Amino acid sequence: MNFQEYPDAEFMAMGLADVIATQLNAALRQRDRALLVVPGGSTPGPVFDTLCGARLEWERVDILPSDERWRPQAHIRSNAGLIAQRLICERAAVANLLPLYIADETPEDAAPRLSEAIAPRLPIDVALVGMGADMHTASLFPRAPGLEAALAHDAPLVLPMRIEGEPEPRVTLAAHVLKSAMHLHVVITGADKREALERAEGQDALIAPIAALLDDATVHWAP
Numbered sequence: 001m002n003f004q005e006y007p008d009a010e011f012m013a014m015g016l017a018d019v020i021a022t023q024l025n026a027a028l029r030q031r032d033r034a035l036l037v038v039p040g041g042s043t044p045g046p047v048f049d050t051l052c053g054a055r056l057e058w059e060r061v062d063i064l065p066s067d068e069r070w071r072p073q074a075h076i077r078s079n080a081g082l083i084a085q086r087l088i089c090e091r092a093a094v095a096n097l098l099p100l101y102i103a104d105e106t107p108e109d110a111a112p113r114l115s116e117a118i119a120p121r122l123p124i125d126v127a128l129v130g131m132g133a134d135m136h137t138a139s140l141f142p143r144a145p146g147l148e149a150a151l152a153h154d155a156p157l158v159l160p161m162r163i164e165g166e167p168e169p170r171v172t173l174a175a176h177v178l179k180s181a182m183h184l185h186v187v188i189t190g191a192d193k194r195e196a197l198e199r200a201e202g203q204d205a206l207i208a209p210i211a212a213l214l215d216d217a218t219v220h221w222a223p
């Protein structure tokens with residue numbers, strides 16, 4: 001794991017947005033299109049606010065959520081809703097959002113079709129994921145039913161997740177999909193998450209799902 005520490009969240013947003021834009025530009029020099037995976041939640045907003053102004057050919061960029069809460073995009077808890085509002089705007093308004101949600105279907109019914117839809121878009125050029133203080137990443141939650149399947153190297157690309165205590169079901173990219181990204185970044189803030197990250201290192205991924213990604217990741221942390 002590479003660990004990058006910043007003096008505050010604003011510095012981190014600027015630094016991380018710059019790294020992601022540089023990596024996307026490099027990918028676009030090699031191929032027609034680039035694929036960027038991003039998380040939802042409360043942490044990535046400031047990174048999106050800076051990244052959306054980056055100078056790159058956004059019309060050639062596909063943006064895919066790392067996971068989705070099973071809500072329509074207009075819902076306040078939708079990860080795609082956050083991404084559409086804070087990232088797919090300004091210069092990035094012409095980027096293409098690949099939703100991980102199908103209206104009027106259950107996550108279980110939709111997951112195979114979502115897997116089929118994203119398969120031709122892989123590999124991921126740049127993946128940015130978050131982490132909760134409980135060490136979940138994307139929607140890979142500790143001890144969740146279905147977690148073992150989602151950690152398997154041959155898991156379907158997209159899996160449904162039902163997590164006790166969460167207000168809605170979810171879908172998530174499998175761990176191997178995130179790990180296969182050319183560049184993998186984890187963004188976290190606060191002392192509690194830094195401590196959780198330290199606990200996760202070397203842990204069983206069934207207890208600390210973020211551990212499944214750490215070997216391949218650069219972790220970006222600000223107080």
Ligand SMILES: O=C1O[C@H](COP(=O)(O)O)[C@@H](O)[C@H](O)[C@H]1O
Nearest residue numbers: 039040041042043130131132138
């Ligand atoms: O529920 C989710 O949580 C994680 C972490 O979110 P945060 O609010 O603690 O930053 C996020 O990465 C994931 O995409 C989201 O669905």
